[in-house]
Amino acid sequence: MTDFEAIYRKNVNAVFRYALRTVGNRSLAEDMTSEAFLELYRKLDSIDSGRLPAWLFTVVKNRAVDHWRKQTVEQRYAQDFKMSPSVPGPKEGMETWLLHEPALKPIHRACLVLHFVHGMTRTEIGQRLNLSEVKVKGHLQYALRLLRKAWHAETTGGLHGLDEPAASRAGVLK
Amino acid sequence: MGWMSRRPAEPGFSNDLSRSVREWRDKASLCPRPELLQAAQAGVLPPEQGQGILEHLESCELCKSLLADLETLDNAGLDKAGANRIWTQVQEGTAGAKRARTGALAAWREFWLRPLPVAVALALVVAIIGVRLAREFRKTGAPIAESRPTAPAPPSVFRLEKAPVLLPGSAVIVWRGQVDASRGQAKDLKQALAPYEKENYAEAARRLVSLRERYPHMAEAPFYLGICQLFLAQDEAATKSLKEAVNLASPTLADDAAWYLALADYRTGRLDLAMSLLEPVCRPGGDKSARACAGVKEIKARY
Numbered sequence: 391m392t393d394f395e396a397i398y399r400k401n402v403n404a405v406f407r408y409a410l411r412t413v414g415n416r417s418l419a420e421d422m423t424s425e426a427f428l429e430l431y432r433k434l435d436s437i438d439s440g441r442l443p444a445w446l447f448t449v450v451k452n453r454a455v456d457h458w459r460k461q462t463v464e465q466r467y468a469q470d471f472k473m474s475p476s477v478p479g480p481k482e483g484m485e486t487w488l489l490h491e492p493a494l495k496p497i498h499r500a501c502l503v504l505h506f507v508h509g510m511t512r513t514e515i516g517q518r519l520n521l522s523e524v525k526v527k528g529h530l531q532y533a534l535r536l537l538r539k540a541w542h543a544e545t546t547g548g549l550h551g552l553d554e555p556a557a558s559r560a561g562v563l564k
Numbered sequence: 565m566g567w568m569s570r571r572p573a574e575p576g577f578s579n580d581l582s583r584s585v586r587e588w589r590d591k592a593s594l595c596p597r598p599e600l601l602q603a604a605q606a607g608v609l610p611p612e613q614g615q616g617i618l619e620h621l622e623s624c625e626l627c628k629s630l631l632a633d634l635e636t637l638d639n640a641g642l643d644k645a646g647a648n649r650i651w652t653q654v655q656e657g658t659a660g661a662k663r664a665r666t667g668a669l670a671a672w673r674e675f676w677l678r679p680l681p682v683a684v685a686l687a688l689v690v691a692i693i694g695v696r697l698a699r700e701f702r703k704t705g706a707p708i709a710e711s712r713p714t715a716p717a718p719p720s721v722f723r724l725e726k727a728p729v730l731l732p733g734s735a736v737i738v739w740r741g742q743v744d745a746s747r748g749q750a751k752d753l754k755q756a757l758a759p760y761e762k763e764n765y766a767e768a769a770r771r772l773v774s775l776r777e778r779y780p781h782m783a784e785a786p787f788y789l790g791i792c793q794l795f796l797a798q799d800e801a802a803t804k805s806l807k808e809a810v811n812l813a814s815p816t817l818a819d820d821a822a823w824y825l826a827l828a829d830y831r832t833g834r835l836d837l838a839m840s841l842l843e844p845v846c847r848p849g850g851d852k853s854a855r856a857c858a859g860v861k862e863i864k865a866r867y
Contacts, residue, residue, distance in 0.1 A: 394658075398651065398654065402642065402647055402650060402651075403641040403642050403647070404641075404763060404764065404765065404766075406641060406642045406646070406647075406650070407638060407639065407641050407642075407764075407766055408606075408766060408796065410602075410638050411602050411605075411606050411635070411638065411766065412602070412603055412606040412608045413599060413602075413603065413608075414597075414598055414599025414600075414601075414602040414603065414634075415599055416646075420646060420649060420650050420653070421653070423650050424650045424653035424654045424657065425657075427650070427654045428654055428657040428658065431654070431657070431658050438720060438723065440720065440722075440723025440724060440725065441723070441724065443795065444724060444794065444795055444796070444797045445797075447795075447796055447797040448797045451606075451608060451797060454603065454606070454608040455608045457608075458603055458608055458609050458610065458613075459610060484584060484585065484587075484588035485588060485591075485592075485625060485626050488626070488629070489625055489626075489629050496632070496633035496636045496637055497633075497637060499629065499630075499633050500630060500633040500634060500637060503626065503629075503630045503633075504598065504630075506585060506588075506589055507589055507592045507593075507595060507626065507630075508595075508597060508598060518598075519637055520640070520643065520646070537581070538581065541581050
């Protein structure tokens with residue numbers, strides 16, 4: 391194994407995770423990771439190995455900054471957001487259930503929010519979380535089953551983890 | 565608008581449940597897209613966008629929860645197929661770079677060496693210069709300056725290396741009557757440092773941030789947090805954490821905290837501050853003295 395390959399094997403996971411955190415897209419994060427290692431390959435002779443992996447993170451960060459600078463479609467975000475700073479409001483019924491239901495694991499909650507709040511399709515969620523479409527479907531079905539169960543349990547004491555006044559305010563309980 | 569949610573397909577909900585889900589979704593419809601939340605937190609958005617999103621994040625439990633869930637899920641990192649895919653891309657790129665280099669060399673040869681007159685002229689020029697230099701040498705008796713290869717610069721002493729994990733027994737001060745609390749702290753510290761030991765600095769940093777909030781007087785939390793931030797190239801944040809560690813540190817940790825803070829200062833170009841931290845550590849017989857003295861020497865030599 392060459393020195394470069396050894397450096398790659400040692401750092402690729404951390405660099406990829408960092409790239410994913412900066413762009414939130416697995417395929418783009420893979421591209422940025424490979425670009426960072428290519429840049430390292432070109433400058434391998436002049437880079438002090440003690441500066442790794444920080445040097446690779448800096449390359450990724452610069453690429454991410456460039457990427458977001460190019461996303462002009464988002465330019466209006468800050469302006470429009472300031473017009474409605476209180477949205478969304480305080481905890482509401484559905485949200486409280488979602489945040490406090492102990493049977494929901496991060497994977498179920500993420501699938502649910504990405505699908506219902508952000509309108510992502512099962513394929514898109516699968517790409518984002520590195521899951522097959524079938525698995526996403528399974529996680530969504532599980533979460534929805536829990537939601538329905540909590541919904542039907544309202545007559546016997548409210549949603550799981552949902553205080554009654556909050557639930558009434560949110561219109562979850564009749 | 566670009567950041568707003570799209571409408572998902574409705575599952576087979578009852579009417580009431582469906583309405584409630586719709587209401588909830590409408591309330592959350594101005595939540596920034598997940599990738600924007602992550603980018604804002606990573607500090608890679610243009611400031612005017614990032615600021616708005618961070619303000620939103622501060623007050624939105626749903627976004628906070630999604631961000632935490634994504635971080636947990638993303639920590640799984642790459643599977644083997646992903647790592648191989650990236651490696652293939654890198655290899656293609658390196659092969660391209662090699663081809664470009666050999667191509668440029670071939671073009672250079674083509675341009676300069678093929679035309680015979682050019683080659684002859686080049687030989688003549690070299691011969692004339694050689695003769696003149698030899699005459700000069702005979703006239704002055706001085707040796708012709710040789711072009712010696714310059715020695716490579718010595719590696720910097722300011723290399724970022726992982727600080728060893730101090731076991732809780734020596735890392736946490738045990739106050740009389742507070743043994744249990746200290747044990748709890750030590751256990752929490754050990755858990756927070758598990759990803760640090762596996763070089764997963766992002767996850768370690770996340771855990772250490774909450775540890776610092778839970779135990780505001782524990783020096784180890786900002787100390788290791790600062791080191792993680794250095795590995796993540798978050799030099800300014802690292803400076804802040806390490807300053808806190810220096811202020812809280814027990815004598816066992818003080819020199820190491822000063823060293824890493826000096827390293828952060830060195831990286832951010834605050835050499836005077838780095839120097840002022842290292843000079844007191846560079847004392848005869850000090851445990852970390854050699855490293856600090858080398859640091860002082862390097863700063864003085866280079867600047």
